[in-house]
Amino acid sequence: MPPTAESIEKRLAAFEQACRAAGLRLTHQRLEIYRQLALSRNHPTAEALYLELRKKIPTVSLDTVYRTLTTFASHGLINKVETIESQAHFEVTHEQHHHLICSRCKEIIDFEWRTVDDADLPEAVASWGRIDTRSVVVSGICRKCLP
Numbered sequence: 691m692p693p694t695a696e697s698i699e700k701r702l703a704a705f706e707q708a709c710r711a712a713g714l715r716l717t718h719q720r721l722e723i724y725r726q727l728a729l730s731r732n733h734p735t736a737e738a739l740y741l742e743l744r745k746k747i748p749t750v751s752l753d754t755v756y757r758t759l760t761t762f763a764s765h766g767l768i769n770k771v772e773t774i775e776s777q778a779h780f781e782v783t784h785e786q787h788h789h790l791i792c793s794r795c796k797e798i799i800d801f802e803w804r805t806v807d808d809a810d811l812p813e814a815v816a817s818w819g820r821i822d823t824r825s826v827v828v829s830g831i832c833r834k835c836l837p
Contacts, residue, residue: 693729701728701782705767712765722747723758724767724782733771733779733789733798771798772827788825792832799832 693701705724709716726742727734734742740755759780762768771779771789779798786807790799806826815821 693731698725698728708765708767712767714761714765719747719750719754720758722750723755724762727759727768727780728782730781733781735777735779737777739780772825773798774829786824789827791827791829792835793829794831794835797832797834 702721702725705728706716706721709720714720722743723739726739726746730739736756736759737752739759740750740752743750743755759768759770759778763770763780767783769781769783771781773779773791773796774793775796781800786802787800788803788806790801791797803826807824810816811821
């Protein structure tokens with residue numbers, strides 16, 4: 691389901707507040723990078739975001755997009771989706787979920803798995819330290835790509 695204008699505005703307001711709390715300057719480019727990511731229905735790479743942003747901000751550089759995404763991810767403002775390929779994918783942080791990735795077409799689908807989210811961790815993991823997030827990445831070949 692595509693994000694609504696109202697949900698985007700709510701996310702932008704929360705993003706602006708989180709930036710202030712983290713001591714990050716709110717520049718036009720940072721806001722537009724976040725907005726473009728929030729509008730995305732897939733999990734774009736930095737390069738894909740850059741190509742979309744160039745339509746609105748012709749002066750934006752790929753380096754700026756990379757550095758901004760890295761900054762956002764390090765402050766927990768967005769998620770970096772771990773994949774088996776070398777290019778990172780990104781998404782706006784929202785409800786707890788996991789990822790299903792097709793190894794052929796590279797499509798990334800979000801899914802919920804409450805059993806995993808609510809399960810007690812094994813003692814060896816639980817005693818390791820503070821666990822901040824749980825994320826499962828399942829890879830395989832989607833139905834569209836199966837022969």
